[in-house]
Amino acid sequence: MTITDKTRKVLWGRSGNLCAFCKAYLVVDASAVDRESVVGDECHIISDALKGPRHSSEYAAETIDDLANLILLCRVHHKLVDDQPETFTADTLRQLKANHEKWVKDRLGQPDHPEPIRIVRNPAEIPSHLVQVMSAKALLDLSLDCSGRYDDYPEDLTETDLDCVGALLQNLTDWVDLGINQPYERIEAQKSLTESMSELNGIGLRVYAAREKQQMRGGISAPSAFYVLHLRIVRHDDPNQIPLAAVPDA
Template sequence: MSITDKTRKVLWGRSGNLCAFCKTPLVLDASMLDAESVVGDECHIISGAAKGPRHDPSFSPELNDDLSNLLLLCRVHHKLVDDQPETFSAGMLRQLRGNHEAWVKERLRQSDRAEAPTIVRSAADIPTHLLLVTSAKTLLDHAAGCHGRYYDYPDDLSEPDLDAVGAFLQNLTDWIDVGLDEPHERISAQRSLAENMMDLDEAGLRIYLARERQQLRGGIAAPSAFYVLHLRIVRHNDPGQISLGSSESR
């Protein structure tokens, strides 16, 4: 006999694609050049071979490939339990499998009960004024680490001005999404965005922004900070600009 497709599916499903010993994922993601890699083994608790680990002459050969005699392990722990059959007895491995499957079931139950992810805003953290920005460095200081964005710009822009605004917003979005963790990336972003900001200035447009701290709640993780960038593009003569005695304007 051999392990049937149904038995194999039930074993992997109840094990949650995890090693029963160390909880390591047993299917690794594909790379840019190769397909996924399966690093898990369907292990026999009692070996059907006469000199195999935990062999029991009284054990029915018909049950050799039964679900009750199988355990899903990574290849490291498969070798460990077979090299040390006295330490890892049949009873111990059955208990290990039972504990693991119960753990997987409970984790899935908790996931089903988890609150749907949602963003919560606090009135105290919502910016009341936006900062006038004239340098790409200041822009990046505020934009780095933001997970969301609120963009606003005049609705009566000419075609050339609209192209300049679109190019700037797209460029900024791309750099934020890529990440600005490396110095080289940050310098490249600063140089590129400075050119966009010059185009906006020549078109008579200014940039105002602020950073808002929101909170991501729900799911299975603890609440975490969720930063959002408020960015507004206005004309140089926009009457909504109010001096506050510093570089900030409303």
């Protein structure tokens, strides 16, 4: 028997024209004066030759040229696996072939249009409580690598309250969007935010915050962490506030 045209096409197609061992491309492009060159071999896992590599008298002769007994290799690795049959056993080569064909299928199976980017929340990562932020430095530490923010504040703010709250929120947004790459920038940010927080404190408002780790999925990249800041401004006499020492361990 010989390898049929159909078997040959399926083998090359499932292998992606690549060596199952080293992933080398097995068709060299034509040159200006010569045609393409095929540098891959359709290799038998079980040899039909009596003294051939991995020969087994229990293997049916009529299945020697079946797809299950063939693996696509470059000529270097064809020689290697046949010279070292004790290292590259039949089971090893079958697993190598299966892994390679799955790898090719996964790569070729990538969608033409990546799935839409979306943000996924993990209930275990949602903060159970917010902690009072006592300094601009602490607020910056929580905020700088956050890509989103949830803001909350009392509904009964006066015009003066609104001006102070709006100033802090905008100030923080500007510094986070700008990014802080130099020490002097951080000093300027802390100074500016300290003034905003002092104004809030002067009218009886406090800042509470916590971070939440979410996940960005979709697009062409692997899932990645997406941090958001929970920021809440409350009145100093809000009965919902719990002293830090009274907060139970999570």
